Amino acid sequence: MQVSTEPAVTTEVTPDGDLGPGPDWDPWSDPQVIEELKAQDIPVLEELSAAQHIIVRDGFLPDADARALRGVFDGRFADPRVIRPERFLWDYWHVPDQYTLVRTQAQVYFPEDLYNMLEAALLSYGESQLGCRSISPIWMSYYVDGCVQELHCDNPHGPFAFVLSLTTDWxxxxxxxxxxxILQPHVLNYWRNYDPRKGLELQHLVTRVPAPFNRLTVFDPRFPHGVRQVHGTRDPRKGRLVLHGWFTEPAPFFDGPLDPADAEAVLAEGLQPLYEALDAVSGLVTGTLIARVTISGADGSVSGVSWLADTLVEVPNHDRAAAEALLEGRVLPRLRALVQNEMRDCLTAITFPTAPAGGDSVLTLPIVFE
Incomplete structure (x- = not known):
């Protein structure tokens, strides 16, 4: 799994050799199956989007805003002998063998104007890039010597977790x-990709994402994740300082001259064929697929569909269903590809209302599989 300063794409590791038909065999990993399907003129759907379980954006806030947030923290810890009420807003959170860190609520800690700026930036990003209309309360935590988060999952909180670093001079x-x-995807499907010829070390099992100043890291919180234990400084100003929480309430978001109420009514009706088509894969795939849909203001047609984020994972039930299909002489479609193609085809068939001035609109649409 690689991490870059662009939206990072992380994909499942594929087997190096022929696993043979066993309980974890994936027919789509077998070139012979693909060739046989093509020879029989059976369509092979291609994936339209690569799995994205980590997204990294550097310089998330305007530099002056990020430094203003950091300045509040530094100012309150500048002189340890000065007693101010703001110094007593922190909770030393220690759960044995799981969490050790010092945390506070950002809304309580920062001046109102700075907090509103921070919240607005995160809400705007969530709506336009992730199709999430809300965020959880924002935590701020610092880590000094001994602080750590052991691996855990945050399944109930929201489809995406975020970490915004205020750590200086990383x-x-x-x-x-x-x-x-963050645990790498192949570890959660370990035996499918098992190779007795290869050993594994920490870098093969987890992705480590650094936290330089003003970097926003967004990731799929269903994956076991944590924070590597900090060793060294005991000075809060020189430790790891981050803002963190979850993007929540995935829902369609329209940006442009289209009236949202009219557009949402058309969208709801237009998505019915998609829901019906995907009912057959219920329970075989989980995650969130987020599309960016460009809508022509002139005639209401969909002029483009692209993908903003993709955390779709085929669950173990898919292996059993694929094996049963093969025994019956059928081939179960590649489910990620099926979902993506069905979603694209459905969206491009929808005609939205025209815009008063003819300007284009953009729809951010999340589809969630639970």
Missing amino acids: EHREFSGGETM
Whole structure:
């Protein structure tokens, strides 16, 4: 799994050799199956989007805004001998063998104007990039020597977790550790990709995402994740400082001259064929697929569909269903590809209302599989 400063694409590791038809055999990993399907003129759906379980955006806030947030923190810890009420807003959170960190609620800690700026930036990003209309209360936490988050999952909180770093001078920090750790997808499907010829170490099992100043990291919280233990400084100003929470309430979001109420009514009716088509794969795929749909203001047609985020995962039931289909002489479609193609075909068939001035609109549409 790789992490870059562009929206990071992470994909499942594929087997290096022929696994043979066994309980975890995936027919779509077998070139012979693909060739046989093509020879029989059976369509092979291609995936339209690669799985994205980690998205990284550097320089998330305007630099002056990020530094203003950091300045509040530094100012309150500047002189440890000065007693102010703001210094007593922190909770030392320690759950044995799981969490050790110092945290506070950002809304209580920052001046109202700074907090409103932060919340608005996160809400805008969530709506336009993830199709999420809300966020959880924002936590701020600092990590000094001994602080850690062991691996855990945040399934109930929202489809995407976020970490916005206010840690300064990451490359020359006075501590080790502090990276966000996320278990790599292939580990959760370990035996499908098992190779007895290869050993594995930490870097093969988890992705470590550094936390330089003003970096926003968004990830799929269903994956076990944590924070590497910090060793070194005990000075809060020199430790790991992050804002974190979850994007919540996935729902369609329209941007442009289209009237949202009219457009949402058309969208709801237009998506019915998609829901019916995907009912057959219920329970075989889980995750969120987010499309960006460009709508022509001139005639209401869909002029483009692209993908903003994709956390779709085929669940173990898919392996059994695929094996049963093969025994019956059928081939179960590649489910990620099926969902993506059905979603594209359905969206491009919808005609929205025209815009008064003829300007185009953009729809951010999340489809959630639970």
